[in-house]
Amino acid sequence: MYTHLNLLIFSLSLLLSLVPFSICTNKPPPLPVLPIPTASQLQWQLSSMAFFLHFGTNTFNDSEWGSGHADPSVFNPIQLNATQWVQVAKDSGFDRIILTAKHHDGFCLWPTEYTDYSVKSSSWRNGSGDVVKEVALAAKEGGVNLGLYLSPWDRHEVCYGETLEYNEFYMGQMTELLTWYGSIKEMWLDGAKGEGEKNMEYFFDRWFSLIRQLQPEAVIFSDAGPDTRWIGDERGIAGSTCWSLFNRSAAKIGGTDPQYSQGGDPFGHDWVPAECDVSIRPGWFWHASEVPKSAKQLLDIYYKSVGRNCLLLLNVPPNSSGLISAEDIQVLQEFSELRRSIFSYNLASTAIVNASSTRGSTGGHSFDPYNIFSEGIFTYWAPEENESTWVLHLTLQKSVSFNVLKVQEPIHMGQRIIEFHLEILSKVGDWWKMINGTTVGYQRLLQFPTVESRHLKFVIEKSRGEPLVSYLGIYMDNFSSVSSVFDKGFQIFQAHSNSSHVLQQSVYNHSQTAAT
Numbered sequence: 419m420y421t422h423l424n425l426l427i428f429s430l431s432l433l434l435s436l437v438p439f440s441i442c443t444n445k446p447p448p449l450p451v452l453p454i455p456t457a458s459q460l461q462w463q464l465s466s467m468a469f470f471l472h473f474g475t476n477t478f479n480d481s482e483w484g485s486g487h488a489d490p491s492v493f494n495p496i497q498l499n500a501t502q503w504v505q506v507a508k509d510s511g512f513d514r515i516i517l518t519a520k521h522h523d524g525f526c527l528w529p530t531e532y533t534d535y536s537v538k539s540s541s542w543r544n545g546s547g548d549v550v551k552e553v554a555l556a557a558k559e560g561g562v563n564l565g566l567y568l569s570p571w572d573r574h575e576v577c578y579g580e581t582l583e584y585n586e587f588y589m590g591q592m593t594e595l596l597t598w599y600g601s602i603k604e605m606w607l608d609g610a611k612g613e614g615e616k617n618m619e620y621f622f623d624r625w626f627s628l629i630r631q632l633q634p635e636a637v638i639f640s641d642a643g644p645d646t647r648w649i650g651d652e653r654g655i656a657g658s659t660c661w662s663l664f665n666r667s668a669a670k671i672g673g674t675d676p677q678y679s680q681g682g683d684p685f686g687h688d689w690v691p692a693e694c695d696v697s698i699r700p701g702w703f704w705h706a707s708e709v710p711k712s713a714k715q716l717l718d719i720y721y722k723s724v725g726r727n728c729l730l731l732l733n734v735p736p737n738s739s740g741l742i743s744a745e746d747i748q749v750l751q752e753f754s755e756l757r758r759s760i761f762s763y764n765l766a767s768t769a770i771v772n773a774s775s776t777r778g779s780t781g782g783h784s785f786d787p788y789n790i791f792s793e794g795i796f797t798y799w800a801p802e803e804n805e806s807t808w809v810l811h812l813t814l815q816k817s818v819s820f821n822v823l824k825v826q827e828p829i830h831m832g833q834r835i836i837e838f839h840l841e842i843l844s845k846v847g848d849w850w851k852m853i854n855g856t857t858v859g860y861q862r863l864l865q866f867p868t869v870e871s872r873h874l875k876f877v878i879e880k881s882r883g884e885p886l887v888s889y890l891g892i893y894m895d896n897f898s899s900v901s902s903v904f905d906k907g908f909q910i911f912q913a914h915s916n917s918s919h920v921l922q923q924s925v926y927n928h929s930q931t932a933a934t
């Protein structure tokens with residue numbers, strides 16, 4: 419009897435102790451905050467950096483905007499090796515390349531059936547070569563995504579200016595490019611049209627529909643999207659506030675408002691992240707007399723493009739031999755080495771993290787604050803619902819010096835964070851607000867003067883819905899010159915007084931956010 423009762427009590431208590439586990443299943447993720455990226459947009463953004471390859475008759479005539487009348491026989495890149503182009507891209511950390519299949523001069527790098535103004539009429543391989551094909555093969559072999567630029571403006575084609583005829587011609591060319599060369603991951607279009615050029619209409623809706631039909635996985639780039647937008651300058655620099663949110667209807671292809679493009683739209687209902695194009699050299703095409711930018715200049719551009727939620731599209735023009743020049747390769751190697759030495763080790767990665775709250779903290783560990791130290795965006799810290807403060811408190815193993823902050827959001831759940839700042843505990847025991855920022859998105863990098871501390875507080879002040887953080891890192895950049903850091907986008911408030919520990923109370927107010 420006694421033993422039976424004992425057993426019963428034991429069994430009951432075992433059962434009871436099991437109950438919380440059996441009913442406490444994992445908390446699901448919060449709802450996404452719209453708009454969110456499509457699968458192709460997400461894949462595009464994970465690339466971070468792409469190579470632009472400007473190549474054509476201009477390469478052989480020392481020109482940037484060919485007149486459209488260059489003799490096609492000048493095109494003769496005797497040593498052309500697309501495998502080298504792809505290899506250089508990969509070795510420098512770029513996994514997407516975009517080739518100018520046709521630039522404004524109208525010369526086609528593939529043997530199109532709609533004009534003779536192409537590789538067919540060049541002396542290269544007696545007119546039997548196809549640059550697009552070689553690049554497509556090399557990209558496929560190298561596991562690099564391929565994009566193509568087909569210039570709408572065409573200074574050679576006689577039917578340019580006749581709206582119907584030219585749109586038919588252009589769509590015929592586009593069909594060749596989208597059906598002859600396997601998978602195309604990006605179509606890059608602009609609204610360029612020279613001053614005083616014959617007036618005609620580009621049928622963008624039809625072009626975009628054709629791209630969707632033939633290459634549904636391709637993202638379409640233009641001033642106004644639909645999938646990715648031009649940042650609005652050719653210096654590769656995004657706004658220090660940069661939303662992937664945007665209204666396509668508020669932008670016009672060929673009539674960009676640079677401010678709208680650079681900052682995006684906190685209230686935008688479309689997901690249209692930005693692409694920052696810039697050339698490694700002064701010109702877009704190769705010129706014997708030009709030299710590449712320095713690795714430090716590229717690093718600065720990286721902070722202001724990739725570090726501001728954009729994709730960096732860096733133009734690296736092949737030379738007239740058909741190869742990427744040795745001096746460009748040298749600079750790209752140095753650029754990779756700089757990024758490796760700065761970003762390969764997160765100085766906070768072994769810190770103890772304490773979050774203001776954690777979603778479903780009694781259940782599993784899906785939204786654990788330690789997720790902020792695992793690479794990638796798909797695991798993240800999520801706070802409990804309806805909290806009034808969102809803080810990640812980091813205690814490092816020892817005091818470290820650093821001058822760069824990296825933050826990432828799980829953008830597949832929407833771009834949420836509006837305002838944030840970083841505080842450090844100073845030697846005298848006060849919390850100092852080191853740097854503030856607006857927008858995070860896929861990746862945010864902020865530079866500030868070197869500080870030393872063991873205790874950090876990452877505070878999110880404003881967000882569209884509950885903020886989610888997938889990565890947080892601190893780094894020491896010994897290479898950037900400090901003067902380049904302080905443009906108007908980077909507001910530093912190195913506390914002058916010790917009163918800065920009086921923190922702004924951040925209050926979560928649903929009606930102040932743009933949450934849909």
Ligand SMILES: *[C@@H]1O[C@H](CO)[C@@H](O)[C@H](O)[C@H]1NC(C)=O
Pocket residue numbers: 479480481484485486487488489
């Ligand atoms: C070749 O370039 C020169 C200037 O560098 C320019 O004047 C000339 O028009 C170009 N030729 C063609 C055919 O584009």
Ligand SMILES: *[C@@H]1O[C@H](CO)[C@@H](O)[C@H](O)[C@H]1NC(C)=O
Pocket residue numbers: 499501502505
């Ligand atoms: C082309 O470039 C690749 C990569 O740099 C190299 O391995 C290969 O030997 C080159 N091919 C030729 C024909 O030079």
Ligand SMILES: *[C@@H]1O[C@H](CO)[C@@H](O)[C@H](O)[C@H]1NC(C)=O
Pocket residue numbers: 543544
């Ligand atoms: C081009 O054609 C000429 C004459 O027919 C021939 O001698 C030469 O080998 C060919 N070159 C190539 C690259 O095919």
Ligand SMILES: *[C@@H]1O[C@H](CO)[C@@H](O)[C@H](O)[C@H]1NC(C)=O
Pocket residue numbers: 664665668683685686687
């Ligand atoms: C974008 O659309 C939203 C409504 O969806 C609107 O609130 C916002 O003002 C629009 N932005 C512009 C620049 O028109």
Ligand SMILES: *[C@@H]1O[C@H](CO)[C@@H](O)[C@H](O)[C@H]1NC(C)=O
Pocket residue numbers: 737738739740741742743744
């Ligand atoms: C093009 O670059 C290669 C190095 O990749 C170099 O050997 C060749 O001389 C260059 N051609 C010209 C015309 O500068």
Ligand SMILES: *[C@@H]1O[C@H](CO)[C@@H](O)[C@H](O)[C@H]1NC(C)=O
Pocket residue numbers: 772811
């Ligand atoms: C987080 O850190 C703060 C400051 O050290 C401390 O007051 C608080 O109790 C900690 N919270 C948890 C859950 O450890």
Ligand SMILES: *[C@@H]1O[C@H](CO)[C@@H](O)[C@H](O)[C@H]1NC(C)=O
Pocket residue numbers: 802803804
């Ligand atoms: C958050 O607030 C909403 C609306 O007031 C409520 O329905 C929900 O239960 C709250 N969630 C938590 C975890 O308190």
Ligand SMILES: *[C@@H]1O[C@H](CO)[C@@H](O)[C@H](O)[C@H]1NC(C)=O
Pocket residue numbers: 837838854855856909910911
């Ligand atoms: C960042 O700090 C500067 C300087 O105190 C201030 O002017 C600016 O409004 C702050 N921005 C945000 C988003 O808090």
Ligand SMILES: *[C@@H]1O[C@H](CO)[C@@H](O)[C@H](O)[C@H]1NC(C)=O
Pocket residue numbers: 759760894895896
């Ligand atoms: C940066 O420079 C400091 C001082 O010269 C050195 O101690 C530190 O190891 C360097 N950090 C990196 C990441 O190179």
Ligand SMILES: *[C@@H]1O[C@H](CO)[C@@H](O)[C@H](O)[C@H]1NC(C)=O
Pocket residue numbers: 915916917
């Ligand atoms: C810190 O603040 C107190 C009171 O505001 C002031 O008396 C003291 O001088 C300050 N100390 C420093 C180091 O600024």
Ligand SMILES: *[C@@H]1O[C@H](CO)[C@@H](O)[C@H](O)[C@H]1NC(C)=O
Pocket residue numbers: 925927928929930
């Ligand atoms: C939230 O923001 C709205 C709009 O700015 C304001 O009218 C309201 O009073 C705020 N609510 C709280 C609780 O602060």
